[in-house]
């Protein structure tokens with residue numbers, strides 16, 4: 001967090017958010033599943049109260065229950081972030097939940113879509129991919145970063161993809177959207193970094209989550225070219241996000257941390 005972070009939850013004992021202490025909130029989009037859920041659980045361990053956010057009400061509530069059963073504090077909200085109107089409605093609900101307590105962490109994790117050949121990608125599919133992967137983070141950051149900057153502290157992590165720098169056929173809209181999100185990490189570093197808000201990206205490679213568990217066999221060739229020799233799991237990406245949020249990353253701004261087992265560093269031979 002910023003240099004004068006008053007609470008620094010990650011440096012204190014786990015689960016410090018009791019009713020007697022003003023909580024510091026973290027909003028994790030796409031936390032009903034996968035990387036987002038793993039991140040929400042880790043940030044809750046680090047003492048943040050979590051706004052869990054997903055589309056599926058049951059899975060979203062399940063993340064909240066997991067946090068609560070571990071002694072943490074959370075609330076769950078549902079929204080389809082491919083709709084800008086729903087994003088704005090979510091912002092109102094988050095503000096209502098958080099009240100006067102600080103929301104110091106935003107993890108723009110919800111993403112996906114746009115998986116089709118260019119000629120088969122309709123305008124609606126293209127718009128949905130950009131709405132979810134770019135416009136929703138944009139609106140959320142515009143809503144919450146100014147207050148972080150006003151407090152002189154905050155951390156925003158955008159969850160990109162190795163697709164932002166490496167192409168594969170059949171996913172052009174997704175790739176373009178994630179590339180735009182990567183640039184926004186730098187834009188927001190320019191805008192909010194001087195006022196204590198650190199903005200960074202993680203870029204996962206192949207991670208076995210709900211989004212691709214049915215396509216595992218399609219990635220056999222890909223995995224053969226990963227130096228780590230395997231796909232990753234959600235926990236491994238969540239640890240990278242937890243680090244970028246933590247005070248230990250106090251001098252890291254505008255960075256892109258790949259969590260891809262070395263895939264983007266090595267030419268497949």
Ligand SMILES: NC(=O)c1ccc[n+]([C@@H]2O[C@H](COP(=O)([O-])OP(=O)(O)OC[C@H]3O[C@@H](n4cnc5c(N)ncnc54)[C@H](OP(=O)(O)O)[C@@H]3O)[C@@H](O)[C@H]2O)c1
Pocket residue numbers: 029030031032033034035036053054055056057059060079080081082109110111112132159160161162203204205206207208209210211212234
């Ligand atoms: N897994 C990988 O190999 C991989 C690789 C590169 C990048 N990523 C990125 O990592 C992030 C997390 O993905 P994951 O692998 O953890 O997948 P996941 O397990 O399927 O989780 C995706 C999360 O995003 C939410 N979400 C999806 N569409 C949404 C929408 N329109 N509105 C609101 N929420 C929505 C889902 O909510 P519901 O389930 O409630 O619908 C879920 O919580 C994404 O940005 C993805 O692009 C993943």
